[in-house]
Amino acid sequence: MMLSEESVKAIKERAGRYPHRKSAILPALTIACRQLGYVDETVYREISKIIRIPMVEVAEAATFYTMFPKAPRGKYLIQVCHNISCALLGADSLIGYLEQKLGITKGETTPDDLFTLISVECLGSCATAPMMQINEDYYENLTRQKVDDILQDLRSKA
Amino acid sequence: MFYSPVRTNASEAEKNEKLHLFKYVEDPQQKNVETFESRNGYSAWKKVLSSMSAEQVIEEVKSSGLRGRGGAGFPTGLKWSFVPKDSPKARYLCCNADESEPGTCKDRVIMERDPHAIIEGMAIASYAIGCHLMFIYIRGEFGECIRSMERAAQEARDRGHLGKNIYGSGYDLDIIVHSGGGAYICGEERALLNSLEGERGMSRIRPPFPAIEGLYACPTIVNNVESLATVPHIINRGASWYSSMGTEKSSGTKVFSLSGHVNNPGNYEVELGFSLKKLIFDPAYGGGMKDGKQLKGVIPGGASTPFLTPDMIDVNLDYESLASVGSMLGSGAVIVFNEDTCIVWTILKLIHFFRHESCGKCTPCREGTGWLEQVVRRIEMGQGEQGDIEKIEDVCGNIFGRTICPLGDAAVMPIQSAIKHWRDEWQYHIDHGSCKVKSEFSFQ
Numbered sequence: 253m254m255l256s257e258e259s260v261k262a263i264k265e266r267a268g269r270y271p272h273r274k275s276a277i278l279p280a281l282t283i284a285c286r287q288l289g290y291v292d293e294t295v296y297r298e299i300s301k302i303i304r305i306p307m308v309e310v311a312e313a314a315t316f317y318t319m320f321p322k323a324p325r326g327k328y329l330i331q332v333c334h335n336i337s338c339a340l341l342g343a344d345s346l347i348g349y350l351e352q353k354l355g356i357t358k359g360e361t362t363p364d365d366l367f368t369l370i371s372v373e374c375l376g377s378c379a380t381a382p383m384m385q386i387n388e389d390y391y392e393n394l395t396r397q398k399v400d401d402i403l404q405d406l407r408s409k410a
Numbered sequence: 411m412f413y414s415p416v417r418t419n420a421s422e423a424e425k426n427e428k429l430h431l432f433k434y435v436e437d438p439q440q441k442n443v444e445t446f447e448s449r450n451g452y453s454a455w456k457k458v459l460s461s462m463s464a465e466q467v468i469e470e471v472k473s474s475g476l477r478g479r480g481g482a483g484f485p486t487g488l489k490w491s492f493v494p495k496d497s498p499k500a501r502y503l504c505c506n507a508d509e510s511e512p513g514t515c516k517d518r519v520i521m522e523r524d525p526h527a528i529i530e531g532m533a534i535a536s537y538a539i540g541c542h543l544m545f546i547y548i549r550g551e552f553g554e555c556i557r558s559m560e561r562a563a564q565e566a567r568d569r570g571h572l573g574k575n576i577y578g579s580g581y582d583l584d585i586i587v588h589s590g591g592g593a594y595i596c597g598e599e600r601a602l603l604n605s606l607e608g609e610r611g612m613s614r615i616r617p618p619f620p621a622i623e624g625l626y627a628c629p630t631i632v633n634n635v636e637s638l639a640t641v642p643h644i645i646n647r648g649a650s651w652y653s654s655m656g657t658e659k660s661s662g663t664k665v666f667s668l669s670g671h672v673n674n675p676g677n678y679e680v681e682l683g684f685s686l687k688k689l690i691f692d693p694a695y696g697g698g699m700k701d702g703k704q705l706k707g708v709i710p711g712g713a714s715t716p717f718l719t720p721d722m723i724d725v726n727l728d729y730e731s732l733a734s735v736g737s738m739l740g741s742g743a744v745i746v747f748n749e750d751t752c753i754v755w756t757i758l759k760l761i762h763f764f765r766h767e768s769c770g771k772c773t774p775c776r777e778g779t780g781w782l783e784q785v786v787r788r789i790e791m792g793q794g795e796q797g798d799i800e801k802i803e804d805v806c807g808n809i810f811g812r813t814i815c816p817l818g819d820a821a822v823m824p825i826q827s828a829i830k831h832w833r834d835e836w837q838y839h840i841d842h843g844s845c846k847v848k849s850e851f852s853f854q
C-alpha cells in the first residue's frame with residue numbers, strides 16, 4: 253500500500269459523507285497528493301478499492317484536473333500566478349527572479365529535489381499581486397526581499 | 411491563522427448603515443461562532459425556521475431584487491422558485507466558491523473571515539427549496555478557505571444551527587465542504603455539478619436546468635458565495651431595506667475586486683450604481699493610478715468582460731449601465747491597465763487562459779481558442795501577417811453563441827472589444843513586428 257493508514261481512514265470517512273460515493277474521488281485524490289506529493293495508477297487502484305468504484309473513473313477524474321501531479325515533484329512546489337492582474341504587477345519578472353535564484357527554468361526541479369517551479373492560472377489573489385502558492389500556502393504582495401526571505405526560510409526548514 | 415493581506419473597506423462598512431457584507435471582515439474574532447452570534451448572527455435562520463414558510467422566504471428574496479453575484483446576475487429568488495414543489499426527489503443547494511474568474515478575489519475574503527455568514531445564507535436558501543444536505547464547492551487551491559469553512563461547519567453543528575431538528579423546528583440540515591481539483595470551468599454551474607459527482611468538470615447541455623435536474627439528477631440550486639452571504643441581511647432587515655439601495659434594477663450592494671495598476675488594489679463593498687471613476691481614483695478606494703501613469707483601459711467585470719477605454723469610465727457600476735456601454739458587470743472584478751500595457755500582450759494572457767481552461771466538449775470552443783492563441787501569439791512575437799486581425803475576428807464570430815456553455819463567449823468578448831478599441835495597435839504590431847508600447851512590468 254502506498255497510502256498510509258491515516259490517509260485511508262480519511263478517505264473512508266469522506267466517502268461515507270456523500271449520498272454517492274463517487275463524489276469522494278476528488279477529496280481522495282487531494283488526500284493522496286497531500287501524503288505522496290503525486291498520484292499514479294497504483295494510487296488510483298488503491299483509491300478505487302477504498303471507495304469501491306471502478307479504477308477507470310478515478311483515473312478519468314485525476315487526469316482532468318491540474319491539482320493532482322502525476323509524477324513526484326520537489327518538496328516545495330512553487331506555483332506563480334501568470335494571469336493578467338499578476339502580470340500587470342510583474343509576474344513575468346517574478347518568474348525570472350525565481351529562475352535565477354533557484355538556478356532552474358520554469359517547469360524544472362532543483363537537483364536537491366527541494367523546489368519545483370511552475371506557473372499557473374489565476375489563484376484568486378489578484379488584488380494582492382504578484383503572488384505565488386507554495387504547497388498549500390499563499391504568499392502575496394511579493395517583493396524581491398520577501399521572496400529571498402521565503403526561500404531562505406524553506407531551505408532552513410528542509 | 412493565515413489571512414489574505416488584501417485591503418478592504420471594512421472601516422467604512424463599520425460606520426455605514428447600508429454596507430453589511432464587509433462590516434466585520436477586519437475583526438479576527440468574526441470567524442468564531444460566539445462572536446458571530448453576538449452580532450445577530452443566525453438570527454435570520456432562527457426567524458425563518460420559527461416564523462416563515464418557504465414561499466415567504468422566496469417572496470422576500472424576490473422582492474429584494476437580489477441578483478446573482480457569480481457573473482450572470484440572474485434574480486436569486488426567481489431561481490429558487492423554479493425548484494419543483496412536488497418532486498419526490500431530494501433537493502440540493504450548492505454554494506459556488508470556485509472563484510476563478512481572473513481578477514476576482516472577493517468570495518475568498520468572506521470565506522476566510524466571515525464563514526458563518528455564508529453558512530447562514532446557505533441554510534436559509536436550503537429551507538426555501540426544501541434541501542436537507544447542502545454543499546459548498548471551494549476551489550482546491552483555497553486551503554485557508556477550506557479550513558475556515560470546515561471549522562465553521564463544525565461549530566455550527568456543535569451550536570445546533572445545523573443538524574437534526576434544528577432549534578426544535580423539526581427541520582434537518584447538514585453541510586458538506588467539498589474541494590475542487592483546479593479547473594476554471596468548474597465555476598460554471600453544470601460543470602461544477604459534474605465535478606461534485608466525481609466526474610470530469612465538463613459542462614452539460616441544458617435543458618434540463620439544474621433546478622429541475624442537477625446534482626445526482628435531483629433539483630439543485632447553485633448560488634455564488636456573495637449572493638448567499640447577502641440573504642440573512644435581507645431576512646433580518648427586510649426586502650424593502652435591500653431594494654432601497656443601489657439602482658432600480660440593480661439593488662443592494664456588491665463587492666468589487668480592484669486590481670492592476672492602481673495605488674490601492676483591494677476588495678470594496680459599495681452600493682450598486684457606484685461610479686467606476688470614483689472606485690479607481692478616490693483616495694478611499696483605488697487611490698488613482700500607480701506611479702502617476704495614464705489610464706489606458708479597464709476590464710470592469712472579470713477577464714471575460716469587454717474592455718472600456720478612458721472616455722467610457724464615467725459609468726456607474728450596475729448591470730444596466732455597464733451593458734449600455736457594451737460591457738458587463740460579471741463578477742465585479744475591475745482590472746485597471748496603464749498606458750504601458752500592450753493590448754496584444756494582454757490578450758495573449760487572456761486567450762492562453764481560456765484555451766487552457768476550455769473543457770474540450772464543443773468544437774468551436776476547443777479548436778477556436780487554440781487557433782486564437784496561435785494567431786495572437788504570432789502577432790505578439792512579431793510574426794503577424796496582414797489579414798491576421800480579420801482572421802481573429804472571423805474565428806471569434808465562429809465561437810460566439812455556438813457553444814454549450816458561456817466559456818466560449820467569455821473567451822471572445824474581451825478580444826473583440828480589444829480589436830474594436832485598439833485596432834491601430836494590433837496593426838502596428840503586424841506592420842512593425844513589435845509592440846507600440848512594451849509591457850515590461852517589474853516587481854519591487
Ligand SMILES: Cc1cc2nc3c(=O)[nH]c(=O)nc-3n(C[C@H](O)[C@H](O)[C@H](O)COP(=O)(O)O)c2cc1C
Binds near residue numbers: 477486598817
Ligand atoms: C466559465 C464560467 C466560470 C464561472 N465561474 C464562476 C465562479 O467561479 N463562481 C461563481 O459563483 N460563478 C461562476 N460562474 C457562474 C455560474 O455558472 C453560476 O451562474 C453562478 O454560480 C450562479 O450563482 P448566482 O446566481 O448566485 O450568481 C461561472 C460561469 C462560467 C460560464
Ligand code: SF4
Binds near residue numbers: 595770771773816817
Ligand atoms: S464552451 Fe468550451 S468550456 Fe464550455 S462546454 Fe464548450 S468546450 Fe467546454
Ligand code: FES
Binds near residue numbers: 377
Ligand atoms: S491574476 Fe494572479 S491571482 Fe488572479
